[in-house]
Amino acid sequence: MRMGTGLLIGIMLLSGAVSVGAQVTYKTVTAKKKGVVSSAKMPVFRAKTPVAALANQTLFAFVKKGQTAFLKENSAPPKGFPVPDYSQEYIAKTHYNYAPRLISVEVGVSFYTGGAHPGYAVQCFNFGNIDGKVKRLGLLDLFSKKAEATDTRQQIKDALLNKLHSLKDIASFVKDGTVTDLTNAQLDNFVILSDGLEFIFSPYEVGSWAEGTITVKLSVSELGSEFRKMLLFAR
Template identity: 30%
Template structure:
């Protein structure tokens, strides 16, 4: 008898639960999602850009942050990631070699400097070298262009989204680099045959390094005009990209007038003549 009463009470309880869960006529059921708390937007944590000085028998590291980028945590994170990766690669190479391979310590030198710092656009340069044996050090060159209001890095492919834009930029940059190559070779007063060979070899490196691919133009610096806008962009090419190591880092400034027809609409107003 007690078991029957218990079963009956359980049935009544279940029926009551179903009744409470059933929506009332004319009343829409509650949306479970509406009861969830709003999403929490987590800001980038502050990044401390501290000078790094390490001297060991195996390697020497010097990293300097001569920049105000720490006030932009997202940008600071990009800079520190670049520096940390370069340091880690050097230490890995240093620890993996033997004294017979190279008795001298490996060396890394890297400096970050501000190029531009405005409410709308920030640019930082990274320049240095990493020596892990061989005839000379490998260059460490990077450029970081940051949009503070969007909290993101401005990439070349986003700035100029269409291939015809890179075709035009490629032609302009090639013309400038070929002209500079001719001037350098003419200054050496070489024999005609040697001059012709160097022109051909150098020209081929220029053409290979400036094909109409945004990856070839990933490093650029905004150039500020007198009106506070940008008068153009300076594209930066590390050694070996458009010439031999002896030619060093090369740059070509492309004026705003040549860039404007090809810029994404949302970035044109940043340039002189762009509205």
């Protein structure tokens, strides 16, 4: 279990599980108006590859869209009312950076607009060159073409729900029957590791706020024979 800790201003890039010849610089992006601020220190993958270019374009667009919406939704108060102190932060962790073929990034978004605690959500981004096509990757892209989409999703869904049931003191919504299924969007919210995939659930998805962000790892063997493991191992 991992938990967002407070409202930092910025986006932090932590070294990933796989980093081959990785050159990363940073660009700070800030948007603000009276009483409201959103700030991010964005990673820029410097490799001159189509995968790195797509990662940079997509991540910057994600932050820009989020900052614009945050400022728009939290407008200035009417005259005479106190000015709010609202903030938003982006925290990124790179799990896989082999720019010729794969980049995997986890972005946590924390925001405070009053109340007992900030809101927090995680969005994962995976980019790769699959069969000569550079694209943002979903779960099915990592399985062989002969694998049936419905069967693959059901296989992964069952494995995740079984592991969530087995976690100690967390994933309470699964254990009490509130959550009995997972959406395709949740199945696509994973990061790529050197030895498998890690699926990430934001607070309230499969457990309470107090349970934090919940992660479930599936190893290469648990992903099954149709998983394209050579995407992870080949250099």
